[in-house]
Amino acid sequence: MSKILILGATSPIARALAMRFAAEGNAVFLAARDFVEAERLAADIRIRTGAVAIPGVFDAAELYFHATFFEKTIAALGGLDGVILCFGTLGNEAAAQTSPDEAVATVNQNFTGAVSLLTLAARHLEQQRSGFIVVIGSVAGERGRAKNYVYGSAKGALATFAQGLRARMARAGVQVLTVKLGTVDTRMTWGRDSGLVVAPEAAADKIIAAWRRKAEVVYVPWFWRPIMGVVRMIPERIFKRTAF
Numbered sequence: 001m002s003k004i005l006i007l008g009a010t011s012p013i014a015r016a017l018a019m020r021f022a023a024e025g026n027a028v029f030l031a032a033r034d035f036v037e038a039e040r041l042a043a044d045i046r047i048r049t050g051a052v053a054i055p056g057v058f059d060a061a062e063l064y065f066h067a068t069f070f071e072k073t074i075a076a077l078g079g080l081d082g083v084i085l086c087f088g089t090l091g092n093e094a095a096a097q098t099s100p101d102e103a104v105a106t107v108n109q110n111f112t113g114a115v116s117l118l119t120l121a122a123r124h125l126e127q128q129r130s131g132f133i134v135v136i137g138s139v140a141g142e143r144g145r146a147k148n149y150v151y152g153s154a155k156g157a158l159a160t161f162a163q164g165l166r167a168r169m170a171r172a173g174v175q176v177l178t179v180k181l182g183t184v185d186t187r188m189t190w191g192r193d194s195g196l197v198v199a200p201e202a203a204a205d206k207i208i209a210a211w212r213r214k215a216e217v218v219y220v221p222w223f224w225r226p227i228m229g230v231v232r233m234i235p236e237r238i239f240k241r242t243a244f
C-alpha cells in the first residue's frame with residue numbers, strides 16, 4: 001500500500017486518479033483549497049473503496065504555509081510514497097497580459113507554488129530513496145502563443161523543472177513523470193469544443209498506465225506528441241502570424 005498526496009484534489013482529473021489509486025488499496029491525502037469539497041471527496045472514496053482517504057487544505061500561492069502543510073500531511077498519512085501535482089489555473093490571461101500583478105499571480109499559482117511543493121516532496125522522497133512524483137503539465141508549455149503565453153510559460157517552466165528533478169531523483173530511485181495534457185473536459189475548458197477533448201476519467205487511465213510502465217514524459221492523449229512535434233517546427237515568423 002502506498003501513501004499518496006494529491007495536490008489540487010478538486011480537479012476532475014485528480015478525483016479520477018484518487019479514486020483509482022484508492023480502489024487498489026492505497027491511502028490518499030486529498031489536498032485542495034476548498035476543504036469542504038475535499039472532505040466530501042474523501043468520504044465518497046472511503047465509502048466506495050474502503051481505503052484511507054484524508055482531506056486537507058492548501059493554497060499553492062501561500063508559500064509560507066507549505067513546509068507546515070507538508071509535515072502535517074506526512075504525519076496524517078503515516079509516511080509518504082507518492083505526490084501527484086494536479087493544481088493549475090488559466091488565471092485571467094487577458095488581464096495578465098497587461099497587469100503585472102495578474103501575470104505574477106498566474107505564474108505563482110502554476111509554477112512558483114509547484115516549485116515550493118515539489119522541492120519539499122523531492123527532499124522527503126530522496127531521503128527515503130523510493131517513491132514517485134507525477135507532475136500534471138500542459139501542451140501549452142511547449143510553445144509560447146499570443147493567446148495564452150502567461151499560463152503557457154508557467155507550464156513550460158514547470159516541465160523544465162520536472163525534467164531536472166527527474167535527473168536528480170533518478171539517483172535515488174524516485175520516478176518523476178511529467179504529463180503533457182492536451183484538452184480535457186473540465187471546468188478549465190468548459191464551453192470549448194475542439195473535437196480533441198477527452199474525459200477526465202480517460203485522461204486518468206492514461207496517466208496511471210504511464211506511471212505503471214515507469215514512463216518519464218507522456219502526452220495525454222498520445223496524439224498530442226505528433227501535433228506538438230509539428231507545432232514546435234513551425235518557423236517563428238510564420239507561427240507569430242497564426243491563430244495558435
Ligand SMILES: NC(=O)c1ccc[n+]([C@@H]2O[C@H](COP(=O)([O-])OP(=O)(O)OC[C@H]3O[C@@H](n4cnc5c(N)ncnc54)[C@H](OP(=O)(O)O)[C@@H]3O)[C@@H](O)[C@H]2O)c1
Pocket residue numbers: 008009010011012013014032033034058059060061086087088089109136137138139140181182183184185186187188189
Ligand atoms: N483541462 C485541460 O484541458 C488541461 C489541459 C492541460 C493541462 N491541464 C492541467 O491539468 C491540471 C488540472 O486542471 P483541470 O483541467 O482539472 O482544471 P480544474 O477543474 O480547474 O482544476 C484545477 C485544480 O487546481 C486547483 N487550484 C487552482 N489554483 C490553486 C491554488 N492557488 N492552490 C491550490 N489549488 C489550486 C483548483 O482548486 P479549486 O477547486 O479551489 O479552484 C482545482 O483543484 C491543471 O494543472 C491544469 O493546468 C488541464
